[in-house]
Amino acid sequence: MTSAASTDTTLSDDWARRVNTLLLVVAGILIMTPTVWMVLSSFKPSFEVTAYPPKLFFTPTFENYAQLTKTTPFLSFALNSVIVTVGSAGIGLLFGIPAAFAVSWTRISWPALLALAARMAPGTLFLLPWYVMFRQVGLIGSYTALILSHAVITMPIAIWVLLPSFDNIPRSVYEAAQVDGCSLTRILLRIALPLVGSGIAVAAILCFVFSWNYFLFALVLSNGDTKTLIAAAFNFVGEGSTQWGALMAAATLIALPPLLLAAVVQRWLVAGLTLGAVKG
Amino acid sequence: MEIVALSAPAVLFTAGMIAFPLVYTVWLGFHSFTSAGEQRFTGVANYARLVSDWEFWHGLWVTLVLYVLSLALQLVLGIWLAVILFNAKRIHGIVRSLFISPFMMPPVVAGMMWLVILDPSLGAANYLLQSLGLPPSDWLASPTWVIPTIALIDTWQWAPYVALIVLGGLQSLPPSVYEAAQIDGASGFRTFRRITLPLLMPTIVTAMILRSVDLLRFFDIIYITTQGGPGNASNTLNIYGFRVGFEFFNIGYASALMLTLAAIVFGAVLALNRLRHAVAW
Amino acid sequence: MPIARNAAACAASIMALTISVTASAADFDWKKFQGKTVTFLANNNPVSQAILGYKDEFEKLTGIKLKVDSYQEQQMRQRLVTVMNAHSDEVDVFMTLPSREGEQFAAAGWYADLSGMLKNAASNYDAGDLSRALLKAANFRGKLTSVPLNIEGPILYYRTDIFQKCSVTPPKTIADVEAAARKIKSCDNGVTPFVSRGLKPAVAYTFSNMLHNIGGTYVSNGKSDLCSAKGKKALETYSGLLRDYGPPGVVNYSFYQISALYRSGRAAMAFESSNELRTMMEGGDRLKDTGLMPFPAGDAGSVPTAIGWGMAVSAFSKQPDAAWYFVQWASSPEIQKKVALQGIAAPRTAVAQDPEFRRWLDEQPVRKEWQAALDVLAAKGSSEVGYPIVANPESREFIGQAVQDLILKQKSVDQACADADKALDGLIAQK
Numbered sequence: 005m006t007s008a009a010s011t012d013t014t015l016s017d018d019w020a021r022r023v024n025t026l027l028l029v030v031a032g033i034l035i036m037t038p039t040v041w042m043v044l045s046s047f048k049p050s051f052e053v054t055a056y057p058p059k060l061f062f063t064p065t066f067e068n069y070a071q072l073t074k075t076t077p078f079l080s081f082a083l084n085s086v087i088v089t090v091g092s093a094g095i096g097l098l099f100g101i102p103a104a105f106a107v108s109w110t111r112i113s114w115p116a117l118l119a120l121a122a123r124m125a126p127g128t129l130f131l132l133p134w135y136v137m138f139r140q141v142g143l144i145g146s147y148t149a150l151i152l153s154h155a156v157i158t159m160p161i162a163i164w165v166l167l168p169s170f171d172n173i174p175r176s177v178y179e180a181a182q183v184d185g186c187s188l189t190r191i192l193l194r195i196a197l198p199l200v201g202s203g204i205a206v207a208a209i210l211c212f213v214f215s216w217n218y219f220l221f222a223l224v225l226s227n228g229d230t231k232t233l234i235a236a237a238f239n240f241v242g243e244g245s246t247q248w249g250a251l252m253a254a255a256t257l258i259a260l261p262p263l264l265l266a267a268v269v270q271r272w273l274v275a276g277l278t279l280g281a282v283k284g
Numbered sequence: 285m286e287i288v289a290l291s292a293p294a295v296l297f298t299a300g301m302i303a304f305p306l307v308y309t310v311w312l313g314f315h316s317f318t319s320a321g322e323q324r325f326t327g328v329a330n331y332a333r334l335v336s337d338w339e340f341w342h343g344l345w346v347t348l349v350l351y352v353l354s355l356a357l358q359l360v361l362g363i364w365l366a367v368i369l370f371n372a373k374r375i376h377g378i379v380r381s382l383f384i385s386p387f388m389m390p391p392v393v394a395g396m397m398w399l400v401i402l403d404p405s406l407g408a409a410n411y412l413l414q415s416l417g418l419p420p421s422d423w424l425a426s427p428t429w430v431i432p433t434i435a436l437i438d439t440w441q442w443a444p445y446v447a448l449i450v451l452g453g454l455q456s457l458p459p460s461v462y463e464a465a466q467i468d469g470a471s472g473f474r475t476f477r478r479i480t481l482p483l484l485m486p487t488i489v490t491a492m493i494l495r496s497v498d499l500l501r502f503f504d505i506i507y508i509t510t511q512g513g514p515g516n517a518s519n520t521l522n523i524y525g526f527r528v529g530f531e532f533f534n535i536g537y538a539s540a541l542m543l544t545l546a547a548i549v550f551g552a553v554l555a556l557n558r559l560r561h562a563v564a565w
Numbered sequence: 566m567p568i569a570r571n572a573a574a575c576a577a578s579i580m581a582l583t584i585s586v587t588a589s590a591a592d593f594d595w596k597k598f599q600g601k602t603v604t605f606l607a608n609n610n611p612v613s614q615a616i617l618g619y620k621d622e623f624e625k626l627t628g629i630k631l632k633v634d635s636y637q638e639q640q641m642r643q644r645l646v647t648v649m650n651a652h653s654d655e656v657d658v659f660m661t662l663p664s665r666e667g668e669q670f671a672a673a674g675w676y677a678d679l680s681g682m683l684k685n686a687a688s689n690y691d692a693g694d695l696s697r698a699l700l701k702a703a704n705f706r707g708k709l710t711s712v713p714l715n716i717e718g719p720i721l722y723y724r725t726d727i728f729q730k731c732s733v734t735p736p737k738t739i740a741d742v743e744a745a746a747r748k749i750k751s752c753d754n755g756v757t758p759f760v761s762r763g764l765k766p767a768v769a770y771t772f773s774n775m776l777h778n779i780g781g782t783y784v785s786n787g788k789s790d791l792c793s794a795k796g797k798k799a800l801e802t803y804s805g806l807l808r809d810y811g812p813p814g815v816v817n818y819s820f821y822q823i824s825a826l827y828r829s830g831r832a833a834m835a836f837e838s839s840n841e842l843r844t845m846m847e848g849g850d851r852l853k854d855t856g857l858m859p860f861p862a863g864d865a866g867s868v869p870t871a872i873g874w875g876m877a878v879s880a881f882s883k884q885p886d887a888a889w890y891f892v893q894w895a896s897s898p899e900i901q902k903k904v905a906l907q908g909i910a911a912p913r914t915a916v917a918q919d920p921e922f923r924r925w926l927d928e929q930p931v932r933k934e935w936q937a938a939l940d941v942l943a944a945k946g947s948s949e950v951g952y953p954i955v956a957n958p959e960s961r962e963f964i965g966q967a968v969q970d971l972i973l974k975q976k977s978v979d980q981a982c983a984d985a986d987k988a989l990d991g992l993i994a995q996k
Contacts (some may be wrong), residue, residue, distance in 0.1 A: 024371045031365055032382050035444060039385060041408060051848035053400065054825040058408045095297075103294035106287050115291045122302045124549045126501045128526045129542040132312070132535065133305035135647045144655055151483040156301050159294060170679070188286045217390035219504075226649045227604075228634035234392055238637040239609045248400065248825070255393040265390040283389040315674075404814030405757070407827055424816025427973055513765045515817035515969045530643040531766075532959045533669060535650055 022196035038211075039259075043126065045059030046256045049250030075250070076236065078257075084226070085216060085233040086145055091210035095125070097204065100162025105192050107163070108170035119160040127220045135224055145227035153221040158211035165210060170196060199257035204273050213262040233258055323391065323536075330540035342516055343524040346431065350520060354435040358495060359488065361439060362446025367476070369447060370454045383444040391441075395508030398437050399424075402509075405537045411552075424510050427517040434481035434518060437505055442498075445557075446491045453487030454480070485563035493556045500549045521545045590712035592736040593687035596748035596889035599628030605637040605660040605891065608644060611840060612715045612874050613660060615904040616895050623894050629887055642666075654881045657888040659712050663703040664872040664948045668955050671705035680709040682889040690897055696912035699873045702948035708970075711875025713912040714898045715904075718871040718942040719771045719860065720762075720935075722827055722835040722845060726854040727753060731919070736861045739778060739802060742834070746810035749833045760826055761803075761836035763972060764819040765965030768803075771836050771953040772964060773870050775803045780865030783952045791967060792982040795864075801978050804971035816969050820844075828850065836860060843908050843934055857934040859935045859941045871946020873912050906934075908938045917943075956992045963988045 045053045047064040050071070058157045100119075107116045130153070138149040174195060181191050197204070222235040237254050266273060316326040334340050334438070365383075369375055401407050402423040410420035423433045461479055503522045506512065512519035512527065522545060529538025601659060607613040612633065618629055636644060641660070646947065648656050649670075661670065670676055698758045699713035699776050721742075728745070731752035746758035762771045767838070776783070778800070781795035790796050807815045812826060823842040827835040828851060835845070846852055859869045876895055878888045894900060901911040906925050916922060917936070926932045952960035969983040970976040976984070 020371075021544065024368055027368050028372055028379065031368065032379060035382055036442070038397055038401060038440065039389070041401060042393075045400065049848075051828060054403070054406045055829055056406050056831060057411050058406075097296040099297055102290035106291040110287055111307075115295050116471045119294060121550070124306050124315050124553060125302070125306075125502075125546040126499055126503065126522050126525070127504055128503075128522065128529065129309055129539075130302075130305045130648055131545060132303075132529075132647055133308040135653075136543055136651045137310065138306050139651055139653055139655075146652070152301065155297070159297065163294065191288070212435075212476075213388055215389075217394050223636075223640055224644055228632060231634075234390055235640075237392055237396075238640055240636065251396060252400070253395050259389050259393045262388045262390065263385055267377075270377055270380040272382055273384060344619055402823060403825075404817075405812040405831065406822070406829065420812040425817035425818075427975070510817065511766070513969070514763075514973070515765065515966060515975070530646050531639075531675070532956065534960075535646075559676065 022043055036132060042252055042259075043256050044254040046249065048249060048252075050247050053248035054250060057147065068249035069257075070249075071247065072257070073249045075244050076239065078233075078254075081233045081236045082257075083228050084147075088150045088154055088222070088230075088232055089212050089215045090152035090216045093156045093208055095151060095155040096158030096162040096211045096215075097208060099157045100207070101166060101197070101204070103159075103277055104163045104166035105170050108167055109188070116160075116163050119163050122156050128217075131220065131224045133147055134221070138225060144225065145230055147230055147272050149225045150222060150230060151234070153225055154215045154218060157218055158215050160208050161214060162207045162213075163227065165207040166203050169200040173199050203268075206269060209265050209269050209273065213265060216262055288420055300427060309539045309543055312536055313543055314357060316536045317534070326536070331544075332535045332546065333537060334540055339516065339519070339524060340544075341461045343519050343521040346518060347500060347502065347520045347522075350431050350435060350502055350518075351496070353431065354438045354499050355492065355495055357435055357439040358446050359492070359530070360444045361443040362491070363444065363484075363488070365447035366450035366454060369451050380448075380491075383448060383560075384448050386441045387445045389441070389506035390509060394437070394441055395505045399506075399509050402433065405416075424518075425514055427514050430510060430514065430518045434502075434505060434509070437509075442495060446495065449491045449494075450484060457483055482563075486560060489560040489563055493553055493560065496552050496556060499550055501545065521548075544550070570803070590763075595627050595687070595890070598629075598884070598890060601884060601887045602630040602632055603657045603884070603888050603891050604632040604634060604654045604655060604695050606641060606648075607633055607730050608638045608660045608874065609635045610638065610874070611843065611907070612909050614902070615907045615909050616714070616900065618902060618907075619903060621647055623891065626894065627753055627890055629890060631891060646912070649673070649879070649881070651883050654879070654883045656879050657882040657884060658891055659877055659879060660714070661875050661877045663699075663705075663711055663874065663875050665957055665961075667703060667705055667710060668957055670877075670954050671708065671710050675880050676705075676708065676710035677880045677882065677885050677888075678708040678710070679712060679878060679889070679892070681879070682885070682892075683709065683712075685886075685889070687897070689899075690893060691915070694898065694913045694915050695896070696943060697977045698871065698943070698946060698948065699875075701723070702872070703875050711877035713873040713875050714896060714901075714907055714909075714911050714944075716871055716873045716912045716939060716943055717839045718869050718939075718946055719774055719871075720839050720938045721858050721860050721943075722837060722841075723856050723858075724756075724830075724833050724851075724854050725856045727756060727833045728856075735856060735858065738752070738861050739775070739863045743802070743806065746806060746834065750810055753833075756830075757812045757826060759806050759831045759834045760815065760818065760823050761807060762819055762823065763807050763811065763815035763969065764817055765969055766958075766961055767819040767970045768965035769961035770870065771955040772799070772803050772968060773947075773950045774860050774868070775837075775863070776798050777868035777870070777947055777949070778860060778863035778865060780863065781950065783956075783989075784993065786908055787993065789952070789966075789986040791985050791989070797978050797982055799972060800967055800982060805966050806972070807968075808972045812970075817852060834886070839910060839935065839939055842931070847933065852929060852931060855931050857931060857938050859938050866970045867941070867945060869942045869946050870948070870950055871942040872948050872950060910936070912943075952989060952992065954993055956995060959989050960989055960992055963992075 016222060037131040046068055048062050049065055050068060052059055052062060103115055107113055132155060135144065143149040178191055179197060181195055197230050217234065219234040226232060237258055300531050313330055314325060315323045316329065317323050360438060376532050402409050403426055404410060404420065404422045409423065413420050414436050422427060423429050432519060463542065501522050502520045506518050510518045512523045521541065525541035526546060528541060573886055584871040615634060617850045624631055645659055686692060696713055696716060699716060703709060703713065727749060728735065731749050733745045733748050736745050749756065749758040762768050779795050779799045781793060781799050782790055785789060785793065791800065823835050823837045824841045828845050828847060830850060842880060859867060876892045878885050878892060882888050896912060898915055901913050902916045902919055905911045905916050905922050911917065921939045926936050951957045951964060954960060963985045968982040970981040971978060
């Protein structure tokens with residue numbers, strides 16, 4: 005009797021587990037399909053992208069990718085994106101790490117809130133003022149202007165991702181150092197930083213991704229030489245020159261770095277993404 | 285005082301980057317630009333115009349509808365997905381990467397992708413519907429369906445994000461909570477509703493705050509897919525303000541619109557932050 | 566080629582200029598600004614792409630370094646607005662659509678006056694050969710604000726094979742278009758009978774042609790005139806064609822959906838820009854079964870829309886003379902001919918009649934029909950797209966709104982035109 009009852013529960017448990025896995029698979033497919041469709045489209049001959057009925061089977065071609073490198077300085081735009089992204093992620097971390105540490109140490113949170121508030125205004129509000137501002141100092145079209153503007157996006161990410169990491173360090177860890185009269189900067193560099201290594205990695209990657217994905221500022225602050233990839237992406241839609249294939253190829257290539265990076269650090273990224281949300 | 289020095293760079297940088305734009309935009313908002321190319325101080329005229337501008341109120345309405353619809357969809361689906369993930373016990377890295385991929389994708393790319401897929405005559409979505417024997421939809425081209433469609437796109441992108449945040453919350457709940465519920469013989473859903481959900485509220489409200497900042501300023505996807513159309517059906521405040529400034533070249537009025545929008549976002553975040561403290565445990 | 570030689574309509578100043586140009590520019594020093602850098606803000610369309618294909622030649626000829634900053638149309642305008650509002654000298658030369666933003670940019674003082682510069686041109690420049698209609702369209706308050714780079718306008722692309730199958734003859738009047746669409750709808754339900762622009766800001770481009778053919782005007786006695794009998798007829802005809810015979814979701818249709826639909830063989834008639842020829846013919850499927858013509862006549866005959874992209878020098882440029890060298894080079898007969906051979910219709914008679922260009926046309930029947938349609942546009946075209954007021958871009962919004970209201974059956978024609986007129990009267994009153 006007892007054994008039969010327990011088989012029953014295992015059976016229904018088993019079924020519940022299977023249904024759950026099935027739901028997970030369905031969710032995964034729903035999430036993935038549009039992206040797969042985009043990647044497939046990028047390998048279609050340009051005029052077949054909008055063919056109807058849509059073609060699922062076709063001879064894959066690299067012509068769209070060849071077209072990209074032929075008609076646009078795709079690689080130099082990509083390099084611009086890398087420079088701006090790495091630069092702004094660097095500044096975001098450089099300013100964000102000590103700020104997050106200070107906020108965690110003092111429990112005074114307004115600096116972190118201030119950084120976040122800057123992200124609440126619509127990006128379009130900054131376009132003209134920043135243009136005027138950077139022109140005054142002769143920085144229009146420079147990497148510096150782009151990096152600084154993107155740092156406004158990256159710094160709050162760095163602070164908010166790192167805050168919970170710093171909070172998780174027990175105070176007792178610092179005590180010995182404090183007794184020895186170490187300065188706070190020294191405590192940050194020697195004790196705290198090594199302990200939040202994975203947090204910094206996640207923050208760096210999130211900074212990179214969100215800076216990479218942002219297009220509005222580059223539209224106005226860059227010029228033909230410093231334009232980022234994402235700002236250039238629109239150029240594939242135009243009267244008399246819409247190239248769907250090339251557009252899908254560009255979209256695929258632009259999405260590739262964030263997606264790859266995210267996949268590499270997915271385990272830690274999830275913790276970082278919640279921006280301390282879980283702690284309530 | 286050393287502690288002040290540590291946060292100084294971040295504070296000074298932020299202040300330096302946003303102080304001037306704010307002041308300048310406030311100044312612009314008090315001016316009008318005559319057709320002769322001169323600017324003229326007009327006081328609160330731009331704000332007075334805003335009050336009587338039905339497109340502003342319409343934009344506010346669209347913004348709010350889109351906000352409520354998207355947020356509701358993302359919370360419901362996100363929490364549901366989180367429970368599925370939580371029940372799976374072991375989550376493969378590929379699954380996690382899959383869930384991360386939509387919101388790591390550049391919004392510009394996501395917009396272009398959906399534009400192609402949802403085209404009423406040429407897109408794959410309608411083809412799929414028709415092969416399943418369902419009626420095709422006009423998607424982004426229907427004044428009735430454009431907002432739900434945009435909400436769906438945004439939900440595709442961000443529901444997994446909400447799911448991962450809520451999953452983190454679920455994992456941090458003490459196991460004793462569930463045990464207690466099981467002894468009482470409560471059903472699964474009742475346990476979830478009566479015990480788990482209230483405990484998850486702080487996490488959920490945080491997810492709401494993070495999504496609210498983006499949703500109230502909804503821009504990228506609309507900018508790429510409909511630009512506010514058809515008609516004015518998807519003309520959110522941010523899109524409207526943008527078009528007034530950069531397509532109709534009325535910088536003064538656009539500044540007034542942008543500042544109003546910024547105030548709305550800020551107010552919403554403050555209110556939600558209150559709510560977060562209220563549901564804390 | 567019958568270019569409008571309407572002396573009365575043509576600004577006398579241009580006539581005077583033409584004469585002095587030929588007289589003064591005998592020995593032209595192309596190297597005068599050697600070593601300078603000119604920045605060009607381009608709309609990334611086929612016109613600029615074709616011209617910039619010869620960028621090296623310009624740099625070699627003049628020794629000027631050309632810095633190109635190229636964006637999709639909307640982004641270009643966005644960038645331009647920022648640059649100009651900041652009175653920045655960052656941009657020396659930019660592309661502009663006089664029919665759209667000319668009045669507004671001129672009022673804001675963003676254009677340098679080119680009429681003086683036109684005098685300082687090489688002897689073979691032949692300013693007198695540039696389309697007078699387009700030069701006139703770029704003339705605001707006695708200033709020449711830009712020089713035309715091309716001529717374009719909406720034309721009717723139609724499928725000869727479908728017409729034959731359904732025994733429809735090419736339409737001669739707007740009523741014929743409606744009849745053809747009706748017939749095609751019942752004879753072949755796998756194809757969209759008629760497609761044109763339904764996207765709100767894009768509607769004015771094609772709708773203006775319809776309005777003018779029917780005999781309507783945008784403004785009459787200082788008031789918006791959409792509620793006149795002819796205005797209402799134009800609104801009803803245009804939206805009716807799209808509602809009854811257009812594709813689903815036509816209210817989001819602009820050039821790229823239209824050309825994709827036509828190219829894939831799913832539209833029998835497409836009323837779309839002459840610039841889209843290349844995109845429509847891509848893949849070669851439509852080369853053999855396409856016919857082209859200006860939009861058929863209405864009660865007021867045929868008044869096609871003919872506009873062109875212009876090249877302007879920024880009023881804030883610190884080196885307008887060097888900038889003018891680039892504008893002059895890009896609009897010279899030599900470059901315009903090279904560009905024409907890539908399918909960019911030149912705003913110059915000499916190019917249209919050039920033997921080499923004629924041979925190029927002969928290569929494909931569609932090219933010949935395309936040029937024939939463009940000849941009509943050049944001769945009879947009106948550049949009025951939307952309201953001839955400072956707030957032209959905004960006026961297009963309300964035209965598009967009225968058309969969409971009717972397509973979506975959200976308002977009666979009386980209501981739609983009345984609402985549009987009210988909003989547009991407000992714009993007209995803004996001075």
